Amino acid sequence: MEPHVAELKQKIEDTLCPFGFEVYPFQVAWYNELLPPAFHLPLPGPTLAFLVLSTPAMFDQALKPFLQSHHLQSLTDPVDQCVAYHLRRVRQSLPELQMEVIADYEVYPNRRPKILAQTAAHVAGAAYYYQRQDVEADPWGTQVCAYTPNLGAGLPSAVSCCCQGQRLQICHGKSPLTVYLLELPELPCLKASISIGVIGLTGML
DSSP states (O other), X not given: OOHHHHHHHHHHHHHHGGGTEEEEEEEHHHHHTTSOGGGOOSSOTTEEEEEXXXXXXXXXXXXXXXXXXXXXXXXXXXXXXXXXXXXXXHHHHOTTSOEEEEOTTOBOTTSOBSOOHHHHHHHTTSEEEEOGGGOSSOSOTTOBOSEETTTEETOBOOOOOEXXXXXXXXXXXXXXXXXXXXXXXXXXXXXXXOOSOOOOOOSOO
16 A cells, blocks of 8 residues: 555544544446446546544444434434544545545435446455455355245355455445545555455444
């Protein structure tokens, strides 16, 4: 990782990690090249972005204190408010940077999502899509089942794929994506881990 990227990542982690969040850098170009133009982030390709994920610890370390602080407003999801509050703290800690925050629940007027959080998690190395071909000792073989719901009789047993993170063996939805507008033309690629030790991506389904 480039020194200036590592330094910025550390500053963001110092603000967010004590409250149960994790931070993963990626380049906007990596995200956009995987998606059709309609889903591209409207930012220059070299823009540095950080995916901010909440872990189960966020509930005790961030959400409960937030609810007790009386910052809560009506008609808005408490978790979304809590995450937005902590992302504002990042803005305040880095006033010299121009930044944009895109939450995973934000949509355009036509209801198209502004960010596909799972794609962002993949390009940032926060998650990996495990498929049957990734299992070295395939225990399923060519076995068939008498009946598989929705598939019919005598068809091969269904083997599901899953999207998991790096450390915890749970997989939830991705929490807001934070995009920092910082030009980095030579940012090297960060590859996703394929280890079995995996990470929980957020505390909310």
